[in-house]
Amino acid sequence: MGILRGMPPLKRLRKRTPAATARPADTAPPPPARTASATAGEQSAPRRPFRISETLPVLLVRAAHPKQALLTAAGLSIAAALADRPLREVGLVFLIALVGQTMLGWDNDLVDRVRDERHDLPGKPVATGLLDPGTVWFSLTCALLLVVPLALSAGVRAGGAYLLALLVGFVGNRFLRGSALSFLPWAVQFALYPAFLAYGGWNGLGADSAPTVLMTVLAALLGIGIHVLRALPGLVPDNKDGLRSLPLRIALRIGAPRLLVVAGVFTAAVVVAMLITGQTLGLT
Numbered sequence: 685m686g687i688l689r690g691m692p693p694l695k696r697l698r699k700r701t702p703a704a705t706a707r708p709a710d711t712a713p714p715p716p717a718r719t720a721s722a723t724a725g726e727q728s729a730p731r732r733p734f735r736i737s738e739t740l741p742v743l744l745v746r747a748a749h750p751k752q753a754l755l756t757a758a759g760l761s762i763a764a765a766l767a768d769r770p771l772r773e774v775g776l777v778f779l780i781a782l783v784g785q786t787m788l789g790w791d792n793d794l795v796d797r798v799r800d801e802r803h804d805l806p807g808k809p810v811a812t813g814l815l816d817p818g819t820v821w822f823s824l825t826c827a828l829l830l831v832v833p834l835a836l837s838a839g840v841r842a843g844g845a846y847l848l849a850l851l852v853g854f855v856g857n858r859f860l861r862g863s864a865l866s867f868l869p870w871a872v873q874f875a876l877y878p879a880f881l882a883y884g885g886w887n888g889l890g891a892d893s894a895p896t897v898l899m900t901v902l903a904a905l906l907g908i909g910i911h912v913l914r915a916l917p918g919l920v921p922d923n924k925d926g927l928r929s930l931p932l933r934i935a936l937r938i939g940a941p942r943l944l945v946v947a948g949v950f951t952a953a954v955v956v957a958m959l960i961t962g963q964t965l966g967l968t
Contacts, residue, residue: 743815744823746807749789752914757781764881766959767967773886776838780846783831788853790824795857803921839890842883849876862927866915867908874907875900882968893968902958909951916944 736742761778793800793810800811809815831850835843856869878895885891915931919940922932935943
């Protein structure tokens with residue numbers, strides 16, 4: 685009992701208890717307020733789903749006009765096979781033509797990206813912004829560094845003929861497209877293909893036989909026919925932009941359906957004439 689009498693009252697002990705003995709949860713600082721940037725980030729649109737069609741390799745293929753590239757490369761390689769070229773030279777012709785046509789397709793989309801965007805044309809990744817023009821320029825430069833040694837590996841004259849045809853194609857993408865002379869780059873480019881095939885060889889050793897004049901003329905006519913057929917899908921946008929290419933001038937007079945028939949018959953007739961000439965007179 686003496687010990688209990690000497691202890692202070694319980695109320696006094698409670699009054700002397702410091703505030704620091706309170707629970708940590710009661711004295712924790714309030715959570716920081718959300719910043720405006722964090723709130724905006726949470727409300728941003730969800731990320732676009734992954735699509736194979738929008739990957740860089742696929743976009744580059746789409747911008748290269750792959751159908752035209754494959755058809756041109758296949759046509760030239762078939763012509764080389766019909767001219768009794770060895771299989772390895774046929775493969776070389778296909779590879780050279782494929783790289784060159786890919787370059788022309790990329791260059792065409794770079795030149796026309798503003799027009800393609802204005803008319804909302806499908807299948808144009810450069811115009812829609814899916815493919816950066818700088819990336820296409822870089823790819824075009826790399827392809828140029830590849831096609832020059834490839835072309836020269838078929839012989840200096842053969843490679844020179846193809847590279848000249850390629851240069852004419854680049855010029856045609858930028859000039860004469862909206863005039864009555866729009867057919868001229870196509871005619872010159874295709875007229876150089878027989879020389880590319882006739883002078884072609886392997887490992888830098890070409891042939892000495894020049895192509896016949898008739899085959900060269902027929903090749904130029906084939907280029908004109910293909911130019912008209914290729915221009916048909918774009919006649920309406922060309923007309924809106926005030927361009928007056930040769931196919932558009934003809935279509936305005938006889939109509940696009942008739943022009944399609946005439947151009948198809950003309951091109952087929954030229955191909956038949958080339959086959960007959962190749963079987964009778966040969967390429968050289």
